[in-house]
Amino acid sequence: MVFSQPSGFTKFSENGVSNFRALTHFSHDGAMTSGSALTSGERDSNAFAAVDPSGGTVAVISYKSVPGYINDMERFDKTGAVQFYTGLDDAEHKTVTGVAVNIAGHALVFAQGDPFGQYARWYDGAGAAMTPWFLLLTPGSTAFLPDGKLVLYDHAGAAQYVLRDGQQNTEPLPDWLQARATNKLYVVRGGRAYATWGSGGQCGGALEILAISGKSCGCASVPEFYFYSSVGRDGSLIVPAARTPAPRCGYALYPQLLK
Numbered sequence: 001m002v003f004s005q006p007s008g009f010t011k012f013s014e015n016g017v018s019n020f021r022a023l024t025h026f027s028h029d030g031a032m033t034s035g036s037a038l039t040s041g042e043r044d045s046n047a048f049a050a051v052d053p054s055g056g057t058v059a060v061i062s063y064k065s066v067p068g069y070i071n072d073m074e075r076f077d078k079t080g081a082v083q084f085y086t087g088l089d090d091a092e093h094k095t096v097t098g099v100a101v102n103i104a105g106h107a108l109v110f111a112q113g114d115p116f117g118q119y120a121r122w123y124d125g126a127g128a129a130m131t132p133w134f135l136l137l138t139p140g141s142t143a144f145l146p147d148g149k150l151v152l153y154d155h156a157g158a159a160q161y162v163l164r165d166g167q168q169n170t171e172p173l174p175d176w177l178q179a180r181a182t183n184k185l186y187v188v189r190g191g192r193a194y195a196t197w198g199s200g201g202q203c204g205g206a207l208e209i210l211a212i213s214g215k216s217c218g219c220a221s222v223p224e225f226y227f228y229s230s231v232g233r234d235g236s237l238i239v240p241a242a243r244t245p246a247p248r249c250g251y252a253l254y255p256q257l258l259k
Helices: none
Strands: 002-005 008-015 020-026 032-040 045-051 057-064 069-076 082-088 095-101 107-113 117-123 141-144 150-153 159-163 184-188 193-197 207-211 216-220 237-240 251-254
Touching: 002 045, 008 045, 020 045, 032 045, 032 057, 032 069, 057 095, 057 107, 069 095, 069 107, 095 141
Parallel strands: 045 095
Antiparallel strands: 002 008, 008 020, 020 032, 045 057, 057 069, 069 082, 095 107, 107 117, 141 150, 150 159, 184 193, 193 207, 207 216, 237 251
């Protein structure tokens, strides 16, 4: 898994056989600048990482203890330098199962509880708890919105609901997002618009631009554009070479098209 950073990118590596997980930080030209081991082969250990939309990375790590698990959070800035390492409350023998970060830099940590249950808890940018643990199904993925909300997707890639910054109760998807629940969604133009594409919306799979209110502003025709395209942190549109009818390598780059 690779996260875009203002000063390069961060790679999260995991080896399920050796139980080794690490973050490696690179400059824009691909030169490694630093690396950090999150787990080093310890039995019954795990780690998860998420990018901060403003730059940087948050990792959560769990180690087997008796009883329960020891859970920690480690935060890195956009260059890969460690900002802090802190323990997470484990009073109820929870083990972390994931993490997401919103535009405010607040981390939503997901955990498995004992007795059985799936939970979440908000932490601020300094690692202090903002809420108690609360029941929340661990999502398949998340996306941030410019107003501080997180969109939570199921494991099939469909948006299910939103969660406000620091809040414990989920809310229904806004109508514009419900209509595009299985689309790709990126915040563009400095947080003033969205780029989206997929089976929903008004563009039939083509690139659609939305105002921050969710109102469609129109469609854009891009050669060989398809679902697995992406948008970089600087607003560049990246269109990988299609793998049909025959596998091909490479991509088309549209520098800062959506900046």
